[in-house]
Amino acid sequence: MSDLRFVDLCAGAGGLALGLEHAGFEPVLLLDKKSVSCDTLRWNRPRWQVLEADLLDFVPTRYQETYDVDLLSAGLPRVKSSATAARAETEAELRLLEATVYLAHAVQPRALLIENVPGLVNAPDFQPIRDFIRKELDHLGYRFRWFVLNAADFGVPQDRKQGVLVALKERYFDAFRPPRPTVRDHLSVGQALFPSMALGGWRDADRWAAQALTVAPTLVGGSDGRGGADLGPTGTKRAWARMGVDGGTVADGVPGPDFVWAPETGRHGMVRITTDQAAILQGFPSDWAFAGKKTARYRQIGHASPPPVARALGLAIRAALGAPGAPAPDYTSGP
Structure with missing residues (x-):
């Protein structure tokens, strides 16, 4: 099976990247500004190229491999409502969202995946950022879908709802279907x-x-x-x-x-x-x-994206891109 390639932003402890790896994607670059998270990524996957840097300062022209990727993924710091968080904190998180979309301008991946809080999908407080994302993605020729997943529906023993944006170039979008639950009974x-x-x-x-x-x-x-x-x-x-x-x-x-x-x-x-x-x-x-x-x-664990949910998303994106299916992950083997 030929791996699809992706760049992962705000990679953290690697939950999103690991799940995408299990779906048959190969990272060409993982970026995070925290040294301890970068240490975690290098420790578990020495072959991965990990860059310790702030997304807001990232210059993709220095990393030519980022221009030949199928997917740009981002498990960004959780945005908060201005009613429940300091204005500066809220603006910093929204700037990372904007930076991710601007990076799609430069990279032009076939697909974009952003994972964040469920409120980002439909809460009135976040309508301005959704409007910004819609305008930019329309301009770039992407179609997109917002939806909410619960990690418990994918075998994770946790009630963890995640807001998800998946955008694909026009020719791939009609084939995309959000992942369906993989378990009938939740794991306690x-x-x-x-x-x-x-x-x-x-x-x-x-x-x-x-x-x-x-x-x-x-x-x-x-x-x-x-x-x-x-x-x-x-x-x-x-x-x-x-x-x-x-x-x-x-x-x-x-x-x-x-x-x-x-x-x-x-x-x-x-x-x-x-x-x-x-x-x-x-x-x-x-x-x-x-x-x-x-x-x-x-x-790192508490902020991570659950790998089983990331795998399900990766498989759904993989199918839309017309790639063959990925094998089941091996949770017992080493890196």
């Missing part, structure tokens, strides 16, 4: 994490898993300027508490044989998840490693 937190919870000999692992019957709430990576690693805001922590999990912190290791699970007694009686377990909840394969200390690792 208990099912996903029981093997790792039992690794240390924890005697209550069975009892805990038996009551953790839902998917996880959305993992939140948080801001670089805010505290240590936790699993999200107050509402998210309450959802974790209902499963007997302390969402206020991230553990250094799985529970041992002497840990007594007694969630009715408060946080000290609840189990905590590790960064490796957070990666499982995000759909990463077990051999994908994350660089940095605990908080940096968790933030």
